[in-house]
Amino acid sequence: MRALKRILHVEDAADIRKIVEIILVRMGNYTVLQCASGDEAVEKAAAFAPDLVLLDVMMPGLDGPQTLEELRAREGLRDTPVVFMTAKVQSGEVEMLKALGAVEVLAKPFDPATLCSRIEEIWARHHGA
């Protein structure tokens, strides 16, 4: 299994982007591209070529599920694992998001101390390790 290096993070809330950036870059040493909207992510994703996408669910413009659909339609991103991050953990929602093709759904608020290790677990599981 190759190592997880490049993460695309899509999140409309600037504060949360800042925190996740610090976690992923300073605590996890990942190469991170952050986008403030689904549209921006769809535009920049192919060029960035992420190993994994962290995707907010509720966003203005393209929401999480729509963004996922757009990403899936693009060359090179068809099989990129997508992890949803949602503040709206309703019953059935997790199942619904997974059915759309997400490999995992993380609830907000998350624990900063364990976020990187959880992402690594998901990455390992996705690669069947």
Added chain:
Amino acid sequence: MVPAGLPLNEPQRLDALHGFDILDTPPEEAFDRFTRIAAKILDVPIALVSLVDEARQWFKSRHGLDVAETPRDWAFCSYVVKDDQILVVEDATRDARFADSPLVVGAPEIRFYAGAPLRTRENYNLGTLCVIDRQPRRGLTPQQTALLTDLADAVVNQLYLHKLASELQRAQLAQAQLGAIIEYCGDAVIGKSVDGTITSWNTGAQTLYGYTPDEAIGQHATLLVPPALLGEWERMVDHIAGGEAVEQFETVRLAKDGQEIDVSVSLSPIRDRGGGLTGFSTIARDISQQKQIEKAKAEFVSTVSHELRTPLTSIKGSLGLLQSGVFGELPEAIRPMVDIAYNNSERLVRLINDLLDIEKMEAGKVEFHLEPLDLAALVRQSLAENAGYAVTRGVTLRAVEPLAPARVIGDKDRLLQVMANLLSNAAKFSPAQGVVEVALTQGEGKARVSVIDHGPGIPDAFRARIFQKFSQADASDAAHAGTGLGLSICRAIVERHCGTMDFTTAAGVGTTFYFDLPEVRS
């Protein structure tokens, strides 16, 4: 005057008399006819229907007399009641029993008296049909005696008719009142025959569904059922036919204008005296407004909690980063402040999660994944999963062996949630080095899980509201404090499993929380 004394069955006799509801009622031609005939045929000036109660004789009918009643002690009729046989006095002035009676000495100056008992079918003697003359007379001929007795019996029959009539009147009044209540109760009350034909239709039904009684009565009840729900309706009717009522079942019905209405319906079988099903009644209540409110509330809670979670993600994230040391070690004085803030942000998260959880549970929106469960295995799993938290409190979790081999139908994750809640509560309220025990027992078709702590017990003042939302005996420790929703969630989960939850507690001895679930045979 020598008073007659009382018959042996006086109390029962009085009950029977009062049961006729006739005393102090206005004169009636039906009774006056008898006194008129008696006076005419026996050729006397006075004839009476006299009823003897505790203190007096009261005349339901009086021919030739103005007085409505006299004291019982003066009454010739009291002797007829006492002796239960016809009494003939030819000349009262020569009879020691009556010679000084005020009715002899004064008006109406009775000389001759003949009274036949008014004997009920149960042999209670209520009074007399009597004839009176102001002149002494020879006794009655056998024909006259027979005539007076026959007339007395006819008076008794008339008393029964009077009683029936007043009972009927009361029943009609009660029925009219009931009818008015049903007609204007605000709910739709509909009667149906066994085959589902509508037989009655009240104002509430007209208001709810829009059909007039003329339009609805005679139609089949499925007129009101949306086509998609016909299967549900048939199942409900089968249920009723089996003799069981359906209570407050929430469903949808179709109004005349095609609108679908959210209703809560209750159906009951209507039976004849032999127990045979003759139809059923439906009471339907419009709950569309209530449904809208529930929907709005659910949306509100969901939106609010989402809106709360987003800033909370930033707060908890920032504090977590400070704690993690990614910006360097925190100064000694600042670290506890960051810990406090972080712990409270976690508590807020729990609170929001619990609020959402209970809101969904109450709205019936939580889907339970029911499966047959080995309850003992579930208990052991919960002990293993929660041992870590207990250790942080210096508490040991232990099963009370043997755990009963109970099987239930349940949602494993939800029951584990209940156990986690009860175990963490028990650990929280245990003394250091304490032991929390979990027992699993069986009885009366139920499995009981008991979580037993040896803590201080639940304060008296808190017991009554322990299952209420936001009730906490002590919320001073933010790091470990619950949300005050845990037990209400537990109880809601158990109740969704058709179970019950309760507790016993004793000051200084400890507390046992237990829940019962219906057992299934494996």
